[in-house]
Amino acid sequence: MTQSERPNGAYRAVVFDMDGVLVDSEHLWERMWAKFAAARGKTWTAEQTRRVQGMSAPEWSAFLADFSAATESTAETERAVVDDMIAALDGGEIELLPGAERMVTEVAERAPIALASSAPRRLIDAVLDRHGLTRHFSATVSSAEVPKGKPSPDVYLSAADKLGQDPQHCLAVEDSSNGLRAAAAAGMTVVAIPNSGYPPAKDALAKAGYIAADLDDVRLRLVGALPEPVGSSSGHRPTASRKTKESA
Structure with a gap:
């Protein structure tokens, strides 16, 4: 019904x-994922964003770490991105x-x-x-x-x-x-x-x-x-x- x-x-x-x-805030998540990937020589696109939207933090951080060939653990990847989101909130962007x-x-x-x-x-x-x-x-x-x-x-x-x-x-x-x-x-x-x-x-x-x-x-x-x-x-x-x- x-x-x-x-x-x-x-x-x-x-x-x-x-x-x-x-x-x-959706655009900020995309910015932070792209920033993390770019720092490791990878290009994050709208396709990657579509794939991770709705995922939990452990899920998207595992995807991001793998995509970026990061040396950081999944937990460290999540922390780096969330730290950037908290900074954006503190800066009045969210x-x-x-x-x-x-x-x-x-x-x-x-x-x-x-x-x-x-x-x-x-x-x-x-x-x-x-x-x-x-x-x-x-x-x-x-x-x-x-x-x-x-x-x-x-x-x-x-x-x-x-x-x-x-x-x-x-x-x-x-x-x-x-x-x-x-x-x-x-x-x-x-x-x-x-x-x-x-x-x-x-x-x-x-x-x-x-x-x-x-x-x-x-x-x-x-x-x-x-x-x-x-x-x-x-x-x-x-x-x-x-x-x-x-x-x-």
Whole structure:
């Protein structure tokens, strides 16, 4: 059943991706991968970026180390790239996308929300903290913390579990091919916000229940599918979401 076929209030939680949904960062990941490869005499192209998008940090760092014929270990490769991403964040290069803060705030007033990201834990925590969004999230999951990265559904299934929700009662917001595939495979209804710089494949986009024009469109779609606000505007904690589920 698609989102448009369900009545308002039929969903109980929302799971967001981070890169390309909350923050403008996809191009920075590509820059850092290319920088690492170039320092070792290799040319990183859009083809390599397409191959690693959605991978967990251990997965893409293994690919990058092999592609670059690096002498560094996989862990050292990951650390070098993530250090550069943290530096970019500190330098003000990883900014919220227009409408992201309002979207997160208003959705968190209505239902528990989680993050299911391919970014490593260190960057997830730093991004949410810098932009003052941490308090809104009842759960955050890095794909490095589950068996397989996107397009496997593992990170979305883990997020739903941490929220105490059935994935079929969750909405997911994604921008990339493998992210769309992962959320759909988890059984969630997916709202797509296609990344113009890295447009999703047609087969992946077809898995979305709704394709949004921008984050304001996403916000209105989510708000319309969730119950009316309850509790404080600071968001829901996981225990609150379980009580909501049990009393529904």
